[in-house]
Amino acid sequence: MFKLKGNGFRQSKKLSLTWLLTGLVTLVVLLTSSILLVGSYQSKKQSLTKTTLHLNYISADRMSKTMDSLFQSMRGSLKHGADKLSDFKAMTPKQVDDYLELMRNSSNFFNSIAVVESNRVIRNVAPASLGTAGRHITSKASMEALSLQKPYISSPYKTSNTKRLIVFLSQPIFSSNGSYLGILSGTLYLQKNNILSEVFGYNNVDGSGSYYYIVDSEGRLLYHPDKNLIGNDVSSNKVVQKLMKGESGEQQVRNTRGVEMLAGFSSVSANGWGIVVVTPIGLIHNELMSYIRTIIGYSLLPFIILLMSIIVIARRFAWPFVHLANLVSKMGNEKIVLPEVKPHWSREADLLSRAVLLAVANIQKQTDQLTHEATTDALTGLMNRRSLENTISQWITSGLPFSLIMLDVDKFKFVNDTYGHLIGDEVLKHVAKVIETSLRPDESCYRYGGEEFVILLGGAGSEDAFDVAEKVRQALEQSKAPIPTKVTVSQGIANYPLHALEREGLLEKADQALYLAKSRGRNRTVVAES
Incomplete structure (x- = not known):
């Protein structure tokens, strides 16, 4: 038992x-x-x-090259103006005012332009509504620029008259006999709309939450999505410290607010400034x-x-x-x-x-x-920027000649502001559809970002690419858009290996040609200069 x-x-x-x-x-x-x-x-x-860091660096590098070209143009504009005003003492005040207005409106480089005589008196200013003509300059930066008698770019500071946060560039004016007459200065209002915001557009790199900011050679913010931070000293940031040494690169960094960021950064050789493109690491998470x-x-x-x-x-x-x-x-x-x-x-x-x-x-x-x-853009169904860059790199590696058409929807900000972002999305989808129907099977279109698109034409020269671009442009202009007005595009063309031997240079050449098309009145195609 x-x-x-x-x-x-x-x-x-x-x-x-x-x-x-x-x-x-x-x-x-x-x-x-x-x-x-x-x-x-x-x-x-x-x-x-790794991918985000590299893409941010590519964006920062592209933007720095664009800014470098922009500031060279701005300096060139001031130098040309200084040469034209070498005999300004023999000109009437109205003649000088008219010329300054012409400079300001034709290039749109500066928010204001002024002629300052060697005795520190502001002789002429555009726009005249500033009311500073006839006054003496008082800021340390302007007096330093006047005394140097050389091209000059200031650090950001607030004016005593308007209390605006500004940066200005100046060019010395010499008479025909070589005597020093004063300076021609152009001013950027950092907390207002200026050439930087117009050239770079919205402070959003790829729609994912990434953004960029610009610092000067002393580590002060010149451009930031939060305008209240413009002018702040951020030199304690490790990335900014590298930019102050003229370095470029990519790294993970903690910003001044203690937020971990994935940063790509590039210095601008023309003015000693730096551009930083950052993505909060929380987005990766x-x-x-x-x-x-x-x-x-x-x-x-x-x-x-x-x-x-x-x-x-x-x-x-x-x-x-x-x-x-x-x-x-x-x-x-x-x-x-x-x-x-x-x-x-x-x-x-x-x-x-x-x-x-x-x-x-x-x-x-x-x-x-x-x-x-x-590798696909969710809105338009086109291949995205990553696919574009991979394809370009593969073609360059294989030595295949090709042309690149970069196109940008004209006045797209006006479309968004007037009809709303949903209609703006419909316009982008409409543009993508028209482009695809205008291309042959061996020609491909990519959404580059925002309202920008890129067409790749394998084996095509600049002339063939121009014909394709015009076909696309005319098709868009004649198409029935989702909005009452016509939808037009401006286009820039670059060819490999004619215009550049590497991807970034080729995209930059196309971007420069696109910028020329915009500046010449939009709704046109421009081939990059060899």
């Missing part, structure tokens, strides 16, 4: 092989899935961080969380099926589970070639193999879908 009880007691403490295998395999699958998620998270984090949620969402149903199958079909042979665990453990580290599903002599192993392979296939399908989304 006692012995039977003892046997019964010992039997009740034993664990069946089915439940033992179920528990072990379930534990393996849970651990493997966790490792997969963690490994995938870390791999994706490193990839996104949000994207990673969305990525993980997507993977879990696609894997949940197959995972549940897998666990239920294990509970039902677990048997004494463990080797199929080991095989499947090894297969899943490779995920996140390499591209898995799924083996052909072959019938297994064990019914339980056969069902489990099919369920796991289904889960792996779904995850890989989702990964492929995410890759597609990363």
